[in-house]
Amino acid sequence: MxxxxxxxxxxxxxxxxxxxxxxxxxxxxxxxxxxxxxxxxxxxxxxxxxxxxxxxxxxxxxxxxxxxxxxxxxxxxxxxxxxxxxxxxxxxxxxxxxxxxxxxxxxxxxxxxxxxxxxxxxxxxxxxxxxxxxxxxxxxxxxxxxxxxxxxxxxxxxxxxxxxxxxxxxxxxxxxxxxxxxxxxxxxxxxxxxxxxxxxxxxxxxxxxxxxxxxxVGQRRFTINVVGESNHAGTTPMYYRKDAVSTASKLITYLTEKAKEFDPLLVATVGKLNVRPNVPNVVAGEVEFSLDIRHHQEDVLNRYCEDIFAEFERLSTDLDVQISQWMDVKxxxxxxxxxxxxxxxxxxxxxxxxxxxxxxxxxxxxxxxxxxxxxxxxxxxxxxxxxxxxxxxxxxxxxxxxxxxxxxxxxxx
Amino acid sequence: MxxxxxxxxxxxxxxxxxxxxxxxxxxxxxxxxxxxxxxxxxxxxxxxxxxxxxxxxxxxxxxxxxxxxxxxxxxxxxxxxxxxxxxxxxxxxxxxxxxxxxxxxxxxxxxxxxxxxxxxxxxxxxxxxxxxxxxxxxxxxxxxxxxxxxxxxxxxxxxxxxxxxxxxxxxxxxxxxxxxxxxxxxxxxxxxxxxxxxxxxxxxxxxxxxxxxxxxVGQRRFTINVVGESNHAGTTPMYYRKDAVSTASKLITYLTEKAKEFDPLLVATVGKLNVRPNVPNVVAGEVEFSLDIRHHQEDVLNRYCEDIFAEFERLSTDLDVQISQWMDVKxxxxxxxxxxxxxxxxxxxxxxxxxxxxxxxxxxxxxxxxxxxxxxxxxxxxxxxxxxxxxxxxxxxxxxxxxxxxxxxxxxx
The missing domain is CATH 3.40.630.10 (Zn peptidases)
Incomplete structure (x- = not known):
């Protein structure tokens, strides 16, 4: 004992x-x-x-x-x-x-x-x-x-x-x-x-x-490049702008809100974001951000990606959005x-x-x-x-x- | 001649x-x-x-x-x-x-x-x-x-x-x-x-x-700090997150869209944005962004600032948003x-x-x-x-x- x-x-x-x-x-x-x-x-x-x-x-x-x-x-x-x-x-x-x-x-x-x-x-x-x-x-x-x-x-x-x-x-x-x-x-x-x-x-x-x-989960990671036009923050009216920060913000807002409603186990994260030239009084010409998407069903990943990338197209209007995938773990x-x-x-x-x-x-x-x-x-x-x-x-x-x-x-x- | x-x-x-x-x-x-x-x-x-x-x-x-x-x-x-x-x-x-x-x-x-x-x-x-x-x-x-x-x-x-x-x-x-x-x-x-x-x-x-x-124009410049919580991008469900990037994106989307409709001569610019820790697979704990607002009427500047800052309050829910002004040119x-x-x-x-x-x-x-x-x-x-x-x-x-x-x-x- x-x-x-x-x-x-x-x-x-x-x-x-x-x-x-x-x-x-x-x-x-x-x-x-x-x-x-x-x-x-x-x-x-x-x-x-x-x-x-x-x-x-x-x-x-x-x-x-x-x-x-x-x-x-x-x-x-x-x-x-x-x-x-x-x-x-x-x-x-x-x-x-x-x-x-x-x-x-x-x-x-x-x-x-x-x-x-x-x-x-x-x-x-x-x-x-x-x-x-x-x-x-x-x-x-x-x-x-x-x-x-x-x-x-x-x-x-x-x-x-x-x-x-x-x-x-x-x-x-x-x-x-x-x-x-x-x-x-x-x-x-x-x-x-x-x-x-x-x-x-x-x-x-x-x-x-x-x-x-x-x-x-499967993991997909992307780099998203939003390419607009760098302009003077004082002299460029809102309707002439191709503001990469403003457009990137719309894409991020959409993708995170969509992730919440799409499936309770889906997660989508923009953890990294870099702005060029990144100066307070210059409209940003370019934003590069990371996108990390995870779910345990390939089908959910497919449908979610399809949805958001189609919406990216609609939301970016006259700016150029480049999507490049650098990870695809099943x-x-x-x-x-x-x-x-x-x-x-x-x-x-x-x-x-x-x-x-x-x-x-x-x-x-x-x-x-x-x-x-x-x-x-x-x-x-x-x-x-x-x-x-x-x-x-x-x-x-x-x-x-x-x-x-x-x-x-x-x-x- | x-x-x-x-x-x-x-x-x-x-x-x-x-x-x-x-x-x-x-x-x-x-x-x-x-x-x-x-x-x-x-x-x-x-x-x-x-x-x-x-x-x-x-x-x-x-x-x-x-x-x-x-x-x-x-x-x-x-x-x-x-x-x-x-x-x-x-x-x-x-x-x-x-x-x-x-x-x-x-x-x-x-x-x-x-x-x-x-x-x-x-x-x-x-x-x-x-x-x-x-x-x-x-x-x-x-x-x-x-x-x-x-x-x-x-x-x-x-x-x-x-x-x-x-x-x-x-x-x-x-x-x-x-x-x-x-x-x-x-x-x-x-x-x-x-x-x-x-x-x-x-x-x-x-x-x-x-x-x-x-x-x-008058110019007002601010630094906006969005303080959330840094978390693992894979293991933190969307509804537990205090994602500073996602919230900052909502604020920026709101303020730029609002500027467009508020007054044709009003401009509002987020030209600088820094994310912490700025890593693809980590939910961002903090975002600091600049905000430059210009118009030639003090009254328009006042009303626009009131509107967006009130909306910031509503949009940020359980994250902390700190607004500090560092320029006020009339x-x-x-x-x-x-x-x-x-x-x-x-x-x-x-x-x-x-x-x-x-x-x-x-x-x-x-x-x-x-x-x-x-x-x-x-x-x-x-x-x-x-x-x-x-x-x-x-x-x-x-x-x-x-x-x-x-x-x-x-x-x-």
Missing amino acids: AIKMREQKFEKDSVSEMIEWLATFGRTTNGGVTRPLFSKDWRKAQDALKDKMEVLQLQTYFDRAGNLFGKLPGTELGSKTILTGSHIDTVIDGGKYDGAYGIIASLLATSQLFQKYGYPKKTIEVISLSEEEGSRFPLTFWGSRNISGAYNLETVKDVQDGDGIHFLEAMKESGFDPKEYQSNLRTDIERFVEIHIEQGMILEKNQNTIGVVSHI PIAMDEKMNQVIRQLATEKNISYQDIVSGAGHDAQVFASICPTTLIFVPSQDGISHSPKEFTRIEDLETGVELLTELLYKLAY | AIKMREQKFEKDSVSEMIEWLATFGRTTNGGVTRPLFSKDWRKAQDALKDKMEVLQLQTYFDRAGNLFGKLPGTELGSKTILTGSHIDTVIDGGKYDGAYGIIASLLATSQLFQKYGYPKKTIEVISLSEEEGSRFPLTFWGSRNISGAYNLETVKDVQDGDGIHFLEAMKESGFDPKEYQSNLRTDIERFVEIHIEQGMILEKNQNTIGVVSHI PIAMDEKMNQVIRQLATEKNISYQDIVSGAGHDAQVFASICPTTLIFVPSQDGISHSPKEFTRIEDLETGVELLTELLYKLAY
């Missing part, structure tokens, strides 16, 4: 303790974390995690893309792998939960299962994915897309970071010599399970602890069978949950193209993420680990 | 020749002119003009603010001065007509009158005003406001240019030692007449050669009696003209506070100014000189 209580104490402390411990690698002065791919802090974090996995009796190895694995071999001959984890990299001055929580939760769940039940039937591998955020190099999902076979050295042959450091140079510097690179494609993965903070406020507003992700469904298991486990454990659509991209969407995959959310306070203010309550972190443990047990034992 | 023809040849060439000549002081690589206050090119231009005035038999002198005068003394004892001219400074990479044309036209008109009729009854002074544009230091009308008594050394005691050079230092460097400064206030000016390019496209669109300025009327004379002269000479409101600020508005003042416009091709592309046809430049000559004859002889 005394021993059991000590164990529980250890479990309870460990999620939050491990979050704090992992956040020490790349901690910023204002309490955030900066851990871009192949940086020194990134390498230290991976090495420290490797040590931790070994202490917890997992077999560890790196692949050639910088992904770290902690393996608990299955007893069933020729069994495929149940893969679970998330990414170790962070945005600049990001939070300590994004990515990190998924690795830690997977590690704790696997270790607890091993302590309780010994080796599983099916191999479980905990993964600390090398890169997902795209915060250092202009590409995302380097870790998972190496495993899915979508990326290899060819992908990054012209890629540099903001300081002009080449991807291959950074890779070598970090101990992953491109000369030793070989394919990291995995064909032995049976399922992938990721747990992650929601990064939104839906669970919090609904007072639910668990989000069972049904889909990860919506993807999570594995419904696995989700059924999760809902059932949550009900049994009296954990409040709801189905949810992920509005952010996750490694799970890459794995979903090669195996049945699911994604589980825990709440984010005020929906804040990618910020030192990112926060999830210890109780919620623990409930996530508990549910993941139960799920892995169902899948692997 | 032969002599007369040579004289006419000289007159016809001289407007455009002198425009080109004056533009050599501060000419930029792409054909523009950069001649900020107290710069070397500015000083060279003033000195060259002084020489030119002397060749044309005017008595020259500088005041302590850098204004250059060319005087043709009146024969009537104790007569006041008819002052005519414009400003010598330019914006960075500006055009060769803005300001310069007014000085050259005044100089040519005065010289022609002297050649034809000798000394006038009333003293005529041609003025090359030191500064109007505010392109070097964050203040405008240094030249005219010294003469009106609104500015003196005290005004500039904390003023620096973009390179951190103090106003007084630049002044001394240029040969106007602040130690020798004394008041430049003039109480002996009977009238001020300025001729200037329109900087708009109204004369051109209406195919008129002369604009008789009835008013110079509308000012030109002298209607002088304008009557101008219209009559134009009719007699068969010159096409129209009444017009000046949407830009001019030295004339400063002089209007101390004496009857008027402002005459010639067309600007495509309404372009403050640009190397600034252009006015030679015929229009010449018609302007002709009309100004007739007007000065009426006023001074």
